[in-house]
Amino acid sequence: MTRLVMFLALFISSLAFAQDEIYTGYFSNKALSGYDTVAYFTDQKPVEGSAKYVTEYKGADWYFASQQHLDMFKAEPEKYAPQYGGYCAWAVSAKNDFASADPKDWAVVDGKLYLNYDDDIKRKWDQDPALHIKQADANWPTLIGKP
Template sequence: MKKIIAFALFFVSQIGYSADLISTGYFSNKAVSGYDTVAYFTEGKPVKGDSKYKTKYQGANWYFSSQANLDIFVAEPEKYAPQYGGYCAWAISANNAFASSDPKQWAIVDGKLYLNYNQDVKNKWDADRASHISQADKNWPALIK
């Protein structure tokens, strides 16, 4: 089953996603599926954003749960935007490929937000975060050029 998931991630990532800098899905321009990226840092959990509090950054729409969180993001978007454009951190690391992410599968490491595809994939990523982050940091620049 794990090999099937890995193959599916690789296959879907190769045909389903362009090299957009921000992961937004097929029929939406919402970054992080409309979740408030500031809330991960301030509330310690995923919180759905509201279309009343929206901004555009790197070609995607970012939603927030409050005006205060929107203002925080606008002041320092690179601090609150997820790494690797919100794509699955494990896929960037292990497969050198794009894959979508689930905003409920997240971690903050050294002040940076990382998202993963699902719980099983996040468990793999969690098993050696430092190594996966190091490898993804090397892979990412070539994926987005």
């Protein structure tokens, strides 16, 4: 029992202080839960990626629906990767904190991809995306330890 308590304390404390730059969830290394980040730009909708088309970028595995999308991402990952590492853009903005994001709650604004936690949070984001982007851009470097 003592070992379990110690393990949980270490696990929880590591979560509190360290966040990966790319959101992948706790039990996966898939960026965007395996959705194809290029598809938001080319298909204007979330499309699930395939295990046939995978690459590693910033410590996460990125899945794509086609070889063409994989090649596009490899050529310009910063163009297609979601802002704020795929964490909820509203949380980075309004709460100055990390929160998971749902790949189905998204927006492309000025050529950049933003994800949000759920439909309710996405509606908050949609009320003033420019303000949220400005706030999140200011908060993000500090959140990831790169002021």
